[in-house]
Amino acid sequence: MQLIALVLCSAAMALSPVQRRQPPVPMPEVDATTGRDLRVYAPDRLVDYGHMRLELRFERLEDRAFTAKQTMTVRPIGVPVRGLRLDAPGLAIASVVDGEGKPVEWSHDGSSLFLHFAAPLGDAWTTLVTTYSCTDPIDGMTFTPAGADAKAYPAEVHTQGQPESNRFWFPCHDFPNERMTTELVIDVPAGVSASGNGKLVSHAVANGRETWHWLQDKPHVSYLVSLVAGTFERTALPNPRSGVPMQVWALPGHADEVHRTYDRTDEMIEVLAGRFGTPYPWARYDQLIVRNFGAGGMENTSVTSLLPGAWLSEAAEKDSDYDGLIAHELGHQWTGDYITCASWDHLWLNEGWATYCENLWFERRDGVDGYFDEVLDNARVARRDRVDVPHEAMCSKCWRDPGETFSRLANPYPKGASILHMLREMLGDRVFFAGVQSYMKRFGLQTVETDDFRKCLEEASGLSLEWFFDQWCMRPGTPELKVVPAWDGAARTLTVTVEQVQTIDEKRPAFRFTLPILVRTAGSERMLAIETREKTATRSWELDGPPVLVAVDPRVAVLKTATIEMPTAWWLEQAIKGPNSASRRQAIQALGSRDEPGVAKALDGIVRDPVRRWTERQDAVEAMFALGSPASKEIAMRALADFTGMPANADTAQAASDPRVRRSLIERLPQDTAPAAIAFAMELVRNDGSPACKSAAIGALVAMKERWGDQADAVRSLLVDALSIESSGEKVRTAALDALGDVPVPAALPAIRRFAALGNLDRMRPTAIRALAANLPPAEQQAERDAVIAELVAMIDDHEERAARSAASQCARLKLTQARERLERMAGSDRRPSMREAAKGWLKEIG
Numbered sequence: 001m002q003l004i005a006l007v008l009c010s011a012a013m014a015l016s017p018v019q020r021r022q023p024p025v026p027m028p029e030v031d032a033t034t035g036r037d038l039r040v041y042a043p044d045r046l047v048d049y050g051h052m053r054l055e056l057r058f059e060r061l062e063d064r065a066f067t068a069k070q071t072m073t074v075r076p077i078g079v080p081v082r083g084l085r086l087d088a089p090g091l092a093i094a095s096v097v098d099g100e101g102k103p104v105e106w107s108h109d110g111s112s113l114f115l116h117f118a119a120p121l122g123d124a125w126t127t128l129v130t131t132y133s134c135t136d137p138i139d140g141m142t143f144t145p146a147g148a149d150a151k152a153y154p155a156e157v158h159t160q161g162q163p164e165s166n167r168f169w170f171p172c173h174d175f176p177n178e179r180m181t182t183e184l185v186i187d188v189p190a191g192v193s194a195s196g197n198g199k200l201v202s203h204a205v206a207n208g209r210e211t212w213h214w215l216q217d218k219p220h221v222s223y224l225v226s227l228v229a230g231t232f233e234r235t236a237l238p239n240p241r242s243g244v245p246m247q248v249w250a251l252p253g254h255a256d257e258v259h260r261t262y263d264r265t266d267e268m269i270e271v272l273a274g275r276f277g278t279p280y281p282w283a284r285y286d287q288l289i290v291r292n293f294g295a296g297g298m299e300n301t302s303v304t305s306l307l308p309g310a311w312l313s314e315a316a317e318k319d320s321d322y323d324g325l326i327a328h329e330l331g332h333q334w335t336g337d338y339i340t341c342a343s344w345d346h347l348w349l350n351e352g353w354a355t356y357c358e359n360l361w362f363e364r365r366d367g368v369d370g371y372f373d374e375v376l377d378n379a380r381v382a383r384r385d386r387v388d389v390p391h392e393a394m395c396s397k398c399w400r401d402p403g404e405t406f407s408r409l410a411n412p413y414p415k416g417a418s419i420l421h422m423l424r425e426m427l428g429d430r431v432f433f434a435g436v437q438s439y440m441k442r443f444g445l446q447t448v449e450t451d452d453f454r455k456c457l458e459e460a461s462g463l464s465l466e467w468f469f470d471q472w473c474m475r476p477g478t479p480e481l482k483v484v485p486a487w488d489g490a491a492r493t494l495t496v497t498v499e500q501v502q503t504i505d506e507k508r509p510a511f512r513f514t515l516p517i518l519v520r521t522a523g524s525e526r527m528l529a530i531e532t533r534e535k536t537a538t539r540s541w542e543l544d545g546p547p548v549l550v551a552v553d554p555r556v557a558v559l560k561t562a563t564i565e566m567p568t569a570w571w572l573e574q575a576i577k578g579p580n581s582a583s584r585r586q587a588i589q590a591l592g593s594r595d596e597p598g599v600a601k602a603l604d605g606i607v608r609d610p611v612r613r614w615t616e617r618q619d620a621v622e623a624m625f626a627l628g629s630p631a632s633k634e635i636a637m638r639a640l641a642d643f644t645g646m647p648a649n650a651d652t653a654q655a656a657s658d659p660r661v662r663r664s665l666i667e668r669l670p671q672d673t674a675p676a677a678i679a680f681a682m683e684l685v686r687n688d689g690s691p692a693c694k695s696a697a698i699g700a701l702v703a704m705k706e707r708w709g710d711q712a713d714a715v716r717s718l719l720v721d722a723l724s725i726e727s728s729g730e731k732v733r734t735a736a737l738d739a740l741g742d743v744p745v746p747a748a749l750p751a752i753r754r755f756a757a758l759g760n761l762d763r764m765r766p767t768a769i770r771a772l773a774a775n776l777p778p779a780e781q782q783a784e785r786d787a788v789i790a791e792l793v794a795m796i797d798d799h800e801e802r803a804a805r806s807a808a809s810q811c812a813r814l815k816l817t818q819a820r821e822r823l824e825r826m827a828g829s830d831r832r833p834s835m836r837e838a839a840k841g842w843l844k845e846i847g
Helices: 255-262 265-276 314-319 323-332 348-366 368-383 402-406 414-427 429-443 450-461 466-474 568-577 581-591 599-607 614-626 630-644 650-655 659-666 676-687 691-703 709-722 728-742 746-756 765-774 782-797 801-813 817-829 833-846
Strands: 006-010 047-057 065-076 083-087 092-098 105-108 112-116 126-135 141-144 156-159 179-189 193-195 199-206 209-221 228-230 233-236 246-250 285-289 303-306 339-341 446-448 480-488 493-500 513-521 525-532 536-542 547-552 560-564
Touching: 092 105, 092 112, 193 209, 233 255, 246 255, 255 314, 265 285, 265 323, 265 348, 265 429, 285 323, 303 323, 314 659, 314 691, 314 728, 323 348, 339 348, 339 429, 348 368, 348 414, 348 450, 368 414, 368 560, 368 581, 414 429, 414 450, 414 466, 429 450, 446 450, 450 466, 480 513, 480 547, 493 513, 493 525, 493 547, 525 536, 547 568, 568 581, 568 599, 581 599, 581 614, 599 614, 599 630, 614 630, 614 659, 630 650, 630 659, 630 676, 659 691, 676 691, 676 709, 691 709, 691 728, 709 728, 709 746, 728 746, 728 765, 746 765, 746 782, 765 782, 765 801, 782 801, 782 817, 801 817, 801 833, 817 833
Parallel strands: 047 179, 246 285, 285 303, 339 446, 480 560
Antiparallel strands: 006 560, 047 065, 065 126, 083 112, 092 126, 105 112, 141 156, 156 228, 179 209, 193 228, 199 209, 233 246, 480 493, 493 536, 513 525, 513 547
């Protein structure tokens, strides 16, 4: 599954892709013409789905097709059932019979399979056996062909059921309000490994074929059913803490990187099992790194799918890690799989919890500051989830497509995690986690709604929390505050005024919250609080002396944006001596709008302090470079030179040793107008040990292209050389290709063509295709130009959708009439509605 007198976000995909774009027009609850209620409610279940056994045969993965036999047991829940409708778009149904082989009347309208029973189903379990075939499904199952080097880039297939896509490869009740046990028997060519949910029952090899039989013997919802098949090396992970069998499935030859990246999974299980009071609930936990994957990860029951290249070299590990993603998907095994939201309007119970599991892991790994970094980052959602911007509430039942619920302005990932943090702050650890553990025990292997979680917390706390959940889950928006702390020395009194400045009217009441304020004097420290239920609240306290620090909401107990007006000296004290990383970072960010004496020096000190947490140092870089006075700029430029050139001394070298901080400064090299800046950037590309820093230096070089002068040829040559640099996730190569998309270099064309082709990392190829278009040979080189155009046009039909979209977009930008025929065909008959609509736009651009 992110302000002078300052606007702060208090209170982190995640994970959410909704940022900095015009908000969508919110979907109305009622059709204005017909009066029809447009809210989406869960469909009738009618029957209990007991067990599904799927037997699938793939003759060859390259055929993009399979045949299948589905055996499913059902039993009426209450009302008489004379027929069932199963979601089954695009499936070629051959027959449906009952458990005794007697035909069952059926019909299929291209989207749904309708079963018509001669008499209402009895109280006993009824077996339904459906045989069908499927070729190149529109969604839910992705076939990826082999590259030119089939051994290095073999064919694969993987599924992705969330939110409602598994219907494209097996008939089902494709909504999360029903659970069943499942069984997959997967027949594939010899040499192909195949994964399904649960435990491995058997694996047989005979007659040039392999059969993998998997059983998920605890019920789960249909979108969590998973199938992955391809050529993998399976690396077992250590599990001394949990005892859970674990493997990572990856392309062969990456065992060292796998261990470096995933060996902490066992400790993560220990942390989450302890917090939830529930052992890991499934037979195994495998993580499968699959090609051409559409998201970052997917929490299929017991088997998480992950994006390609999700492993780290020794150098890349110093730049970043995948711990957040790993903890998120692992957390889903409890919150999302063991307990599942019954409808997409309650998605935060899945995604908000999984995002909060990242917090819990970083709290263990990095201590309190790791936890509060995540809290602060999640709270950026308040910048988008604003009362004055029309949008759906996080738990709204209004959507045109279920995928919309994942990308709302009131985003269920960070807002959900922020709500959980607020509850923990309000209730305290003992009560909060007692309620959470009660929730796990009561609703394990069930589907839930927000009220189910609320009631568990109410029982554990003795508090009425309906107002809290209504305010934060069912209403759109977050409070926008103006906070003014003022010290009256004569009266020895601190007065704090809190004003809610968002729109408040009969439909949008003031928010209710308690705003904590940490006050430190020379002789004491106190945590004060203002109860706020109206537009304005004011409170005063007598102190034992003048405050040296006043930190508004230092633990981010309220999800909000805030303009805080207080003396710079208080901000400086908070930046240096705030109680946690969130408090210190809020102050550091505030100082970026305070270009006053001493501010730049203080920020420079934070940047250079190797003991400081890297997130604070990154924020200090940004704040320091936001200051505009000549004196402040001089301090910033000196830091830039020390971190990107030759360090002045050993202390500077130690300060520059963290590549995450160094990268932040490298990204600001274009602000250095000295001629040496270009030479610094080139040296970093050649010799910096960090792939992220190399990539940032490449970006800086492109940003300085107007200043290359007599170094232009050397820079262009360096960009071509950078295409040969190997790095995890193709980070450096992608940066070089991106640069070549902005700065054409004819000598790079052969390499660009190679990296644009199928058989390279699918997330790099769109960048390579843009570079290919930017380096199109001139008309004088007609033969080579025609060959490149032919490659671009052919890639419109690429099986990797990212590549296909990039190729079509570049053909449209170049107005290549050679692409018109393919785009017209796509606009008229592509099975994917999104591609049909996109093709119409590309055709219009070509003219």
